[in-house]
Amino acid sequence: MAKKKLNVGMIGYGFMGRTHSNAFRKVGNFFDLDYQPVLKAICGRTETGVKAFADKWGYESVETDWRKMIDRKDIDIIDICTPNDSHMEIAIAAAQAGKMIMCEKPLARTGAEGEKMVAAVEGARVANSVWYNYRRVPAVTMAKQLIDEGRLGKIFHYRAKFLQDWTISADLPQGGTGLWRLDAAAAGSGVTGDLLAHCIDTAIWLNGSVDSVTAMTETFIKERKHNLTGKVEKVGIDDACAFLARFDNGSLATFESTRYARGHKALYTLEINGEHASIAWDLHDLHRLQWFDHRDESKLRGWKSIHVTDGDQPYMKNWWVPGLQIGYEHTFVHQVADFLEGVANNKPTTPSFREALETQYICDAVLDSAKTGKWTEVKSLG
Numbered sequence: 322m323a324k325k326k327l328n329v330g331m332i333g334y335g336f337m338g339r340t341h342s343n344a345f346r347k348v349g350n351f352f353d354l355d356y357q358p359v360l361k362a363i364c365g366r367t368e369t370g371v372k373a374f375a376d377k378w379g380y381e382s383v384e385t386d387w388r389k390m391i392d393r394k395d396i397d398i399i400d401i402c403t404p405n406d407s408h409m410e411i412a413i414a415a416a417q418a419g420k421m422i423m424c425e426k427p428l429a430r431t432g433a434e435g436e437k438m439v440a441a442v443e444g445a446r447v448a449n450s451v452w453y454n455y456r457r458v459p460a461v462t463m464a465k466q467l468i469d470e471g472r473l474g475k476i477f478h479y480r481a482k483f484l485q486d487w488t489i490s491a492d493l494p495q496g497g498t499g500l501w502r503l504d505a506a507a508a509g510s511g512v513t514g515d516l517l518a519h520c521i522d523t524a525i526w527l528n529g530s531v532d533s534v535t536a537m538t539e540t541f542i543k544e545r546k547h548n549l550t551g552k553v554e555k556v557g558i559d560d561a562c563a564f565l566a567r568f569d570n571g572s573l574a575t576f577e578s579t580r581y582a583r584g585h586k587a588l589y590t591l592e593i594n595g596e597h598a599s600i601a602w603d604l605h606d607l608h609r610l611q612w613f614d615h616r617d618e619s620k621l622r623g624w625k626s627i628h629v630t631d632g633d634q635p636y637m638k639n640w641w642v643p644g645l646q647i648g649y650e651h652t653f654v655h656q657v658a659d660f661l662e663g664v665a666n667n668k669p670t671t672p673s674f675r676e677a678l679e680t681q682y683i684c685d686a687v688l689d690s691a692k693t694g695k696w697t698e699v700k701s702l703g
């Protein structure tokens with residue numbers, strides 16, 4: 322049977338524009354789905370740049386004004402790949418136009434912005450999801466299955482960190498292409514919204530809601546030249562953040578992130594300790610899940626390194642043959658596959674905007690706590 326086409330209109334074409342375009346192109350080759358995405362239009366402000374991107378990735382048309390893209394009748398899905406300060410405006414307009422929406426993480430700069438986005442997509446009843454791609458690393462999805470099957474028993478500890486080192490130089494400017502992540506007005510926050518948001522999203526998916534947090538943040542380089550104004554301006558983002566959390570299930574957690582950990586480029590690790598078993602995972606070895614089960618016979622008990630590449634492990638039957646691994650780009654393919662399956666079955670794709678709002682509330686509580694120095698309760702989703 323011929324697949325039904327869904328036309329994608331992508332807004333923004335930086336690093337995430339590439340990961341998403343690649344995913345839309347590949348998904349139909351590996352997943353058996355009712356729907357086939359079509360790269361219908363790409364939108365960016367600079368005509369030459371957006372045309373070059375369209376040629377490279379095979380988009381059928383280009384737009385330089387996102388509002389025109391949203392007005393187009395031939396677009397079904399709006400994919401938001403712009404910096405965080407435009408997520409809300411674009412998502413609300415897209416929802417009002419009845420488009421399905423896939424939004425790059427984080428949902429927004431703040432919980433208040435996120436609430437308006439949730440109201441818009443739920444009011445318009447349009448399919449929506451946020452690209453928290455690390456949920457869809459097969460080893461991480463398998464961790465979720467093992468936890469949901471009760472194999473860890475009661476969970477006592479959750480530990481996560483996300484370390485990078487790319488902003489150490491004081492000469493690095495803030496603002497503009499690629500560097501908007503250093504500009505608080507565009508990004509909302511620093512490592513909290515950019516990197517810890519990933520750790521938080523995975524954590525609440527695996528271990529449930531967070532009740533309260535206590536945090537510290539630091540901005541190591543206080544002033545940087547701003548690419549848009551040409552002037553040296555105050556840096557408003559957090560360069561590093563560490564926080565403690567209490568989950569609703571009684572477990573305790575530590576989270577840490579920085580862009581000043583010399584030698585680390587994208588070290589995202591997590592560990593969970595339960596009553597019966599522990600799990601550990603490392604993005605640099607993303608196809609492996611470390612597993613310790615205290616119920617094993619004592620003389621053989623020890624950490625196992627499970628190579629998550631077999632057909633009965635999450636997503637893997639769609640790829641190569643057992644033993645051959647996949648990587649970072651495939652997590653985005655999985656996100657599209659799940660979204661299209663959700664559209665076919667009229668089921669929400671996790672994380673929905675509402676689920677991603679919980680991450681936003683935790684980020685808000687972390688940043689508030691870092692200012693007040695106090696334990697802070699996380700706003701409830703209601």
Ligand code: SOE
Nearest residue numbers: 336426485502515516519587
């Ligand atoms: C920042 O360097 C960044 O690109 C994040 O924005 C992504 O979300 C993360 O997956 C990798 O690091």
